[in-house]
Amino acid sequence: MTAFPVPQPGASLLLAFRPVKKIVLVIGGNQLAASRHSPLLKLKLLLPLLRKAAGRCCEELRWRAEQGQLSLVDLDTLPCSITGPADHTRDGKAIDTFVYTLPDRVELVCITDTVTSPASGFRRDWDSAEHIVRLCQHRGIPTNVADMPDLCSFTFMASHRFPAADSKSASPLQRDIIASLPKEIGSAVENTGKLRALAKSSDADVRDLSDDQELSEDSAPGTPNEPIEQRTTYWPISRLARLTDDGMGAVLDGEDGLRSLSAPGRISPEDALVTPVHQLTLTPPRQGRIFLVGSGPGHPSLLTVATHAALTRHAQLVLSDKLVPAAVLDLIPSGVEVRIARKFPGNADGAQTELMEAAVEAARRGLTVVRLKQGDPTVYGRVGEEILYFRAHGIEPVVVPGVSSALAGPIFAGIPVTQRGAAESFVVCTGVGRAGRSVSLPGYARSRTLVVLMGVARLPQLLHALLAENGARDGAPYPAHTPVALIERASMPDQRVVSSTLRDIAAGLESIGEQRPPGMLVIGWSVPSLWAEGNVTVLEEGAEAHDEERVSVWLEGKRWRVAEGLEMHWGEW
Template structure:
């Protein structure tokens, strides 16, 4: 007797819902409501907000999206009759397909928090109308839940890709699901998002080159859900002249899509991610029996060219030879003794380097660790020649990287502590190479020239949990606060709040108040695979941290102009502007705010997850 697998209950039916053009009702106006709104907008849904709280108390993101026309409608609910209001909304808007209640979220603010009884009533109203509902922090009332999701960015641009993943623990480890997601994201080949986009282009080309009658489409073997699909290598009729002569448009289209599927399954991911239009055309041409003219063999390639193509390429497609991309590492030699080298620095010097360019201050004992067959060049820096020697090293590094070498730029101490490392990062980036910085052991952190003349390190939590008095604002100073991210609103308030009637003095603590627009970065789990950097201004960082979700301790804060100094093309003129503005505070403030706007690019904050593909490759 045939035995089929027995189902094990407790799982979710995981679907990819496409609400394009349909409305989603979001009840509440807190940060969770903003998150649900953003996710729904990315799915091309229309947003309807209903809130018992006044619109003035809604989170800043929702107010901004309303002002910018991203929210279709906003309804103010009567706190005593909001059940009836919801019923009327659903009856008047029959295109509402999902309801998300967010104002039941557990948190410190309970002023407008919805009760279990109220949420149960709305659940009953939705059930009568067969509208699925999810209720924050009340699983028994949920028809569906939002998994922990991630949408990948393209390597080739700053745009989001079509590749998404979702993780659920089915209520058994909700916090853990975020960690699982980060682990998957960090380990996934970074070329997959671009490969998805390229395969999408190839599919579109395959469909458009020989459309079927009446607009029919063949998606055979090329779908996200392969349940019930023909196995990729299922037996098919072997091609010969007689078979090809009897093929119709549907047969040709089906064979073309099978060929596209084979390419997606067996070609290297990096190769898929780098496909261009010419190669895509070759792929489709060689899938047709009339490719290149003449009769075809069983591979869909003309017999006159088959042998040549097989010797040239994978699957009969010519693959141009690509010169390996070189790399540049900025490596800190630490305090001097070889035992103080980091593991990463030693790996660069003894395993990875094919060329080493060293500052003259690096001790001979460290130079001696470099294998004898690796060329080592010591900088010719002496009084009056520092700029010339520096430029010579930069040119040599670029020359080696362009030839596919692994260049190690070895610097004493830490490359970023007044070691001109920042200048080198920007120079190499400008010429097409993003250097990997391997820190050296140092008693201080980064303070790029032209931005910071002083680095102050403090704690955000005093003894026995008491508040600490932070120093006043100095333009040329970078303030690093270790610990205390959980007290971020309080710390920001202490830095920026001005004394009544005195704009030049802080309400608490000595020194001048910090400008609201001053950059600040929160760095969590630094150097771990799930590192996260959230950067904004002092008046925007609290909202940014709430927006990105749960914290990832341990964390530290960096306050000052050093935060934006190495972004993009870089900005090392912060201190120079004081003289240029002739100490005119109004002019200086205007230049500073323009500097911040360039950095943020019209957004409220910057978020960077993980260490980046180059760092991850190095660690692996």
């Protein structure tokens, strides 16, 4: 088993009570529990560890238990007055009884298993944690509960170990803080501790002088009235980091002190101080960051882990597109400012510029800005314009991909963009060009699916481009009976799908009343390919002769069909 650093007794920045037969209970067996032990073990405290599922805790805790640094206690084996089925009060009763039977006072309780542990898969819920906290409060014991700040009566400060700690395991915020610190700070802190220990040792030697020891006039300690040489108060961190044992002795010997720092084995002459210097000078605020983030098609469960973290953990300002649904915005913590783009016909460019300017201004104030877009930001999300704009203003943004609605939207309507025997390729295009100009659409290819984003509002123009002989199209016209699905608000509870043909889709859209943006069009033989028993023979030789019949069966003899809502199982996510 891997060995871990042995805690050194002495001071702790996290806890400040005297280490005299104190007991701390750490409830949980995950890596967070191990991190809680680092400052506590330095105080020489007895640390029984209460945890679920004995034998399933992290490697560091098992090793420390084998070394006798702490005790492991299986929570499930503790006596409890509850004999029936376990509920949220069972653990609290068992812990309360255990605390009462301990020979020494319990000073702190740290609950860490409110965070999911990959090893055990157990996670304590709010009710159970609250019950334990209330019992501890009754006994006057301070508590800390991971990820539940409302239940905490004290908190731990973030810490970083130099130089052995692996900064790759730190959070992005911790990495930023670590990167801003001088690289020699670990050695400087260590040397300062040694210097302090030597100074305390020197004081003890002076106190050991006997009262009847004869001191000559030359060797007697100086009186308060004796002139004292002025010494430099502030040292740069780089100088402290290079201080050797001899150099420490020179500082404390009382003869040459700071005057002989250029002696062999001590600080080099170029580091000698003439005027007070302190390396931790005041600097302007660190420049913030800008994340360009994709929110997926709309359903919150389709957010990537990176997007979820950006919104819930890192964001200090969220600048959101208008079409991002409320279900995604509701995930943002209440203390984070959210601004919605004021985009409406004729103001798209103005609103875009307004958001970009706001992002740069906030980042220059040191904030982390999340620019939130629907789908994937690189698929018609104008992300390229924003990257170049931010770069021109001295900020390199981070692009976080999202699940593209061009791929996910059709799936929510039961349509694959590719399907063997029905569609061998697909093309994604926009229905409207820059500044409202028309776009040139691809021509008809029987084996290809066409996905048109942002085209529903211009449906008549799109249909003309696809069907007319002289349409704005690069290739052959589409047959009027080509299947098409118009998908509105894909993945949301009010999703609506109109299935029809290019000939009748305009009438179908008109029949359902007001539109529900955002909408997309999926055109081609992949649209009916998985309906009912499926139809994956459209690419076989001579299949064109049966197209009209195939479409009639798919639409059940109607000109169009409308489907409302999501499949039942999507309500479980």
